Amino acid sequence: MVKHALFLGYGRMGSALGEAWLQAGLVQHIDAVDPGNIQGMQASLYPAGQALPATDYELVVIAVKPALAQAALQAIPPARLARACFISVMAGVSLRTLEPLAPAAAPVIRTMPNTPVIIGQGCTGLYANNRVNPALKNMVSALFSAVGTACWVETEDQLHAVTAISGSGPAYYHLFSEALAQAGMKLGLPPDIANMLAARTALGAASLQCQQHADFAALRQAVTSPNGTTHAAIQIFEQDEQLRHLVDRAAMQAHTRSRELDPAG
Numbered sequence: 001m002v003k004h005a006l007f008l009g010y011g012r013m014g015s016a017l018g019e020a021w022l023q024a025g026l027v028q029h030i031d032a033v034d035p036g037n038i039q040g041m042q043a044s045l046y047p048a049g050q051a052l053p054a055t056d057y058e059l060v061v062i063a064v065k066p067a068l069a070q071a072a073l074q075a076i077p078p079a080r081l082a083r084a085c086f087i088s089v090m091a092g093v094s095l096r097t098l099e100p101l102a103p104a105a106a107p108v109i110r111t112m113p114n115t116p117v118i119i120g121q122g123c124t125g126l127y128a129n130n131r132v133n134p135a136l137k138n139m140v141s142a143l144f145s146a147v148g149t150a151c152w153v154e155t156e157d158q159l160h161a162v163t164a165i166s167g168s169g170p171a172y173y174h175l176f177s178e179a180l181a182q183a184g185m186k187l188g189l190p191p192d193i194a195n196m197l198a199a200r201t202a203l204g205a206a207s208l209q210c211q212q213h214a215d216f217a218a219l220r221q222a223v224t225s226p227n228g229t230t231h232a233a234i235q236i237f238e239q240d241e242q243l244r245h246l247v248d249r250a251a252m253q254a255h256t257r258s259r260e261l262d263p264a265g
């Protein structure tokens with residue numbers, strides 16, 4: 001168990017992780033620096049600039065926007081961070097940028113979670129610098145497994161792909177659900193029924209996809225009767241592979257943006 005953690009940024013992602021870890025008893029106490037007016041949290045909140053308790057933090061989680069990483073870290077007295085392991089959830093920001101902001105030889109772990117961590121259904125890609133020993137790796141695996149599924153990637157560069165697929169991915173599914181529900185309304189369904197059908201269909205389909213050995217194409221084919229209604233719809237999506245090309249382009253754009261977010265370039 002982590003006794004004392006410091007969070008820099010306690011917005012959507014920081015608070016989702018911090019509050020879940022406190023709730024699960026994986027972290028005993030959190031001090032969170034955040035200028036926002038955040039209410040109802042178990043963590044002790046400190047507006048940016050206010051003095052922190054004289055504690056040696058074991059864990060520092062950096063959950064500010066990428067451009068604020070340097071300012072947020074440099075505002076903390078170095079003595080508080082001397083023994084800490086650093087976890088970043090920031091998109092794009094590389095170890096090359098992060099390591100000089102932490103004490104020399106500090107263990108630094110980059111992570112890319114996604115919003116379903118809020119309900120314990122997230123998935124997180126993880127990558128550690130060479131100062132992270134196996135015990136620390138296990139501890140970090142346990143933290144992120146407590147909010148969903150966690151996997152270590154082999155290269156730091158792969159985190160850009162994790163960001164493009166699962167970090168940003170929930171928004172893609174939400175957009176598809178918006179479009180599907182709107183189509184339902186155009187076809188005469190009341191909004192509450194159209195929204196419920198879109199959401200429940202996403203949940204059911206995702207649950208099938210998460211079964212062991214699931215084959216996405218086979219699952220699609222199981223819905224698609226020859227010359228039936230699904231076939232009629234899929235023909236539109238698959239015309240000139242338009243949907244696949246669109247998804248490819250969108251993911252590539254997110255990947256490029258992730259690279260651009262690193263102040264080290």
Ligand SMILES: NC(=O)C1=CN([C@@H]2O[C@H](COP(=O)(O)OP(=O)(O)OC[C@H]3O[C@@H](n4cnc5c(N)ncnc54)[C@H](OP(=O)(O)O)[C@@H]3O)[C@@H](O)[C@H]2O)C=CC1
Nearest residue numbers: 009011012013033034036063064065066072089090091113
């Ligand atoms: N949202 C997502 O789906 C995901 C986000 N991430 C990453 O998480 C990070 C945070 O994103 P998210 O939680 O969505 O953003 P939020 O804006 O919800 O949270 C960031 C928080 O940091 C606060 N903040 C601003 N400046 C400072 C400072 N100097 N010191 C401490 N806190 C500060 C902000 O306060 P204020 O608003 O008052 O400025 C805000 O509450 C980003 O780097 C993003 O790449 C990673 C994966 C998924």
Ligand SMILES: O=C(O)[C@@H]1CCC=N1
Nearest residue numbers: 090091163167168169
């Ligand atoms: O949009 C973003 O930049 C962040 C990173 C992944 C999800 N949200």
